[in-house]
Amino acid sequence: xxxxxxxxxxxxxxxxxxxxxxxxxFERHLDACGACAQEVREFxxxxxxxxxxVSVRPPVExxxxxxxxxxxxxxxxxxxxxxPGRAGSRARRAPWSRFALAACLAAAAGLGGVxxxxxxxxxxxxQRADMAQRQSQQLADVLAAPDAKATAxxxxxxxxxxxxxxxxxxxxxxxxxxxxxxxxGKVYQLWFNDAGTMRPAGLMDPxxxxxxxxxxxxxxQASGMGITLEPTGGSPAPTSAPxxxxxxxxx
Amino acid sequence: xxxxxxxxxxxxxxxxxxxxxxxxxxxxQQAFSSxxxxxxxxxxxxxxxxxxxxxxxxxVAQEVxxxxxxxxxxxxxxxxxxxxxxxxxxxxxxVDRVRSAQAAxxxxxxxxxxxxxxxxxxxxxxxxxxxxxxxxxxxxxxxSELQRQSVTLAYYRGLTYREVAELxxxxxxxxxxxxxxGLIRMRDCLGxxx
Numbered sequence: 001x002x003x004x005x006x007x008x009x010x011x012x013x014x015x016x017x018x019x020x021x022x023x024x025x026f027e028r029h030l031d032a033c034g035a036c037a038q039e040v041r042e043f044x045x046x047x048x049x050x051x052x053x054v055s056v057r058p059p060v061e062x063x064x065x066x067x068x069x070x071x072x073x074x075x076x077x078x079x080x081x082x083x084p085g086r087a088g089s090r091a092r093r094a095p096w097s098r099f100a101l102a103a104c105l106a107a108a109a110g111l112g113g114v115x116x117x118x119x120x121x122x123x124x125x126x127q128r129a130d131m132a133q134r135q136s137q138q139l140a141d142v143l144a145a146p147d148a149k150a151t152a153x154x155x156x157x158x159x160x161x162x163x164x165x166x167x168x169x170x171x172x173x174x175x176x177x178x179x180x181x182x183x184x185g186k187v188y189q190l191w192f193n194d195a196g197t198m199r200p201a202g203l204m205d206p207x208x209x210x211x212x213x214x215x216x217x218x219x220x221q222a223s224g225m226g227i228t229l230e231p232t233g234g235s236p237a238p239t240s241a242p243x244x245x246x247x248x249x250x251x
Numbered sequence: 252x253x254x255x256x257x258x259x260x261x262x263x264x265x266x267x268x269x270x271x272x273x274x275x276x277x278x279x280q281q282a283f284s285s286x287x288x289x290x291x292x293x294x295x296x297x298x299x300x301x302x303x304x305x306x307x308x309x310x311v312a313q314e315v316x317x318x319x320x321x322x323x324x325x326x327x328x329x330x331x332x333x334x335x336x337x338x339x340x341x342x343x344x345x346v347d348r349v350r351s352a353q354a355a356x357x358x359x360x361x362x363x364x365x366x367x368x369x370x371x372x373x374x375x376x377x378x379x380x381x382x383x384x385x386x387x388x389x390x391x392x393x394x395s396e397l398q399r400q401s402v403t404l405a406y407y408r409g410l411t412y413r414e415v416a417e418l419x420x421x422x423x424x425x426x427x428x429x430x431x432x433g434l435i436r437m438r439d440c441l442g443x444x445x
Contacts, residue, residue, distance in 0.1 A: 011431030017405035185306030
């Protein structure tokens, strides 16, 4: 495609109206075309005004849910070098190498971990990057703990799940792959099984079909874990039949 | 009358946003909470315009806000305002959510899409007193019909330019240039400088 043609795509690009292949091609062009980049900046700002014009008042629960979720999301490390006085936090938040993560998953979850990783590789690059960045250090610690033990199962909806428990950390992690997207307004919720009483242990990201999550809270006396479909935001107690009940591995 | 909606415009909240986002990037949850209050309404508005289904819209809006927390360090002041950075992310996620489903059923929606002016007019009934919206409405009226349809079908409906071309039965090249021409007019009318 000749440059003049590409240049007319600034509008479509800023409106996110380019099909995937052309989007990538145009971004390569952008790197070399300062005038296009400037126009795209202006158009993106203009599109933002179209967005502002349809602003609504969000429901209060949305904020509660978001604030709860971010507590478990690892942040990207700053790219800009030399932010004054931030050396410590910079090191703390260095993003996890996804290969290190894969190694941990494989070691902790056996072949199941490898399968999860291969599944992830099939996802697009952005998802993969996000995936790796989302893993908290705690999750990695559980998966890599010397006493980590894994139990694998197949959920009622056909997904495979691996439950990893590390009693030395008093924590557990759940690795799912091939999870169907939950129906609109629903989310997968995890539970600790305290002798038949289900204790909330966090939500799975509804947008992901493959995910490793740290169960929220301590294992304590729990003998295993359950997973159910709940309304968005989760429930204090299960409101549907479990998709799977898994016991922590004991040997 | 629906609930009043406060304007968290590009100008009104601008002074604090880059600093807030900077603190968010350093893991400050309080700063994130303040940033949320400013951007969540516009984010949900954009997502809802594109995704339509209220429950799915909230899910996507959630993802967007979590992504803001997660990727705050990637923001570059020199590339534009914080609100715009967030709204670009929101629109991208919303479009990603609907695009595959929409392509499969584009034909079914064809009549519905053409029947009415996209999202904008519907929403206008609810929030028609807002200054920002008035400005955008006024400026949209300065566009030719084809420019306006091209821009709004893409932005508020999440259609690709190819889908817009098919829907309006005009050549691909025409849609591309109308999107660009439409945005140039909007940019100039709204006084956008970037």
